[in-house]
Amino acid sequence: WAGLDLSSTQDLTALILSFPEDDGAVLPFFWVPKDRLEEREHTDRVPYATWHRQGLIEAPGGRAIDKLAVIQKLAELASMYEIVGIAYDRWRLEDLQKLLADEGVDVPLTGWGQGFKDMGPAVDLLETAILNHQLQHPNHPVLTWNLANAVVEMDPAGARKISKNRSREKVDGLVALVMAMGLHGREPKARELEFSGPLVLTA
Numbered sequence: 001w002a003g004l005d006l007s008s009t010q011d012l013t014a015l016i017l018s019f020p021e022d023d024g025a026v027l028p029f030f031w032v033p034k035d036r037l038e039e040r041e042h043t044d045r046v047p048y049a050t051w052h053r054q055g056l057i058e059a060p061g062g063r064a065i066d067k068l069a070v071i072q073k074l075a076e077l078a079s080m081y082e083i084v085g086i087a088y089d090r091w092r093l094e095d096l097q098k099l100l101a102d103e104g105v106d107v108p109l110t111g112w113g114q115g116f117k118d119m120g121p122a123v124d125l126l127e128t129a130i131l132n133h134q135l136q137h138p139n140h141p142v143l144t145w146n147l148a149n150a151v152v153e154m155d156p157a158g159a160r161k162i163s164k165n166r167s168r169e170k171v172d173g174l175v176a177l178v179m180a181m182g183l184h185g186r187e188p189k190a191r192e193l194e195f196s197g198p199l200v201l202t203a
Contacts (some may be wrong), residue, residue, distance in 0.1 A: 002086040003112075003179030004074075005172040006096065007065045010036060014146070014172035015070065017077065018180040024135040028143045028173055031070060034059035046145070046169065056142055067099055075105045084187075087112040087179035112179050120159030122182025123152070129181065146173035 001020065007013045010033055017027040032040070032048055037059050041048045051057040058073075060066035077083065088096055090111025097109060112118055129135040137143070149169040152160045162175050 001084055001180045001184040002077075003176035003181075003183070004070075004086055004088045004096075005176040005179075006067065006070060006088070006092070007031075007172075008092075009064045011065070012170045012172045013065050013070060014176040015073065016143075016173060016176040016180050017081065017083075018177065018184060020134075020181070020184050024129055026136060026138055026143075026177065028138065028140050028177075029073060030057045030142050030173065031065060032057055032059050033063050033065055034061045035063040044169070051142055056140065068103065071099055071103050071105055074100075074107050075103070078105070078107050083107060085110050085183050087183040089114055110183055112183065114161070114175075116153075116155045116157075116159040116161050118182065119161035119178060120155075121185060122178045123160045123162065125181045125185045126178050140173075143173040143177075145169070146171050150174050 001018045003014075003016050003018070005014045013031040015029040017029075019025040019027070030051075032052075034052075037049050037052060040046065041050075048057060048059075052059045058069065060069040074086070085108045087110050090113055093109060093111040100107065100109070126135070149167045150171050151163045151166040151168070153163040153166065154160050162171050162178060164171060164175070
């Protein structure tokens with residue numbers, strides 16, 4: 001299961017793979033435009049260049065995010081893993097679908113709302129997984145930074161979402177993780193049948 005938070009131009013892009021049946025393992029990927037790497041490290045006081053040198057962030061050339069690089073990574077991961085679904089901002093879904101079609105990449109996209117309706121249950125799933133020790137954080141410093149930046153908004157009904165506007169810094173990795181877990185949470189659970197009692201067969 002995956003969640004993709006794709007920047008429109010210059011911001012951090014995050015792709016998170018979630019493996020709920022594999023003890024809640026999480027595999028994160030991040031991108032930033034290379035031409036602003038040093039500048040943003042200086043102005044934002046965030047070690048983007050260091051993370052890039054350590055292989056923790058991919059930084060294709062240019063001043064805007066290279067969406068083709070992200071699509072190529074999706075294609076690579078789809079050949080390695082059985083990706084059941086990728087949650088993506090529904091308001092920009094058609095644009096991404098066109099890019100994927102142009103590159104001949106076939107992956108299962110699902111539009112995901114960014115409001116309380118879709119994000120509320122997904123945030124609850126993340127919190128439950130954390131409390132029950134069902135999430136394996138890979139000690140990825142960029143994801144850790146995103147988690148530390150998070151601010152949560154709540155609507156009058158008690159539903160919650162990660163607020164990009166109120167958060168101190170980037171939270172894209174957390175948003176992608178929440179979407180991935182929310183998408184898995186929508187999957188119908190397999191029914192378990194009990195056959196331990198008497199069984200009567202009739203013609």
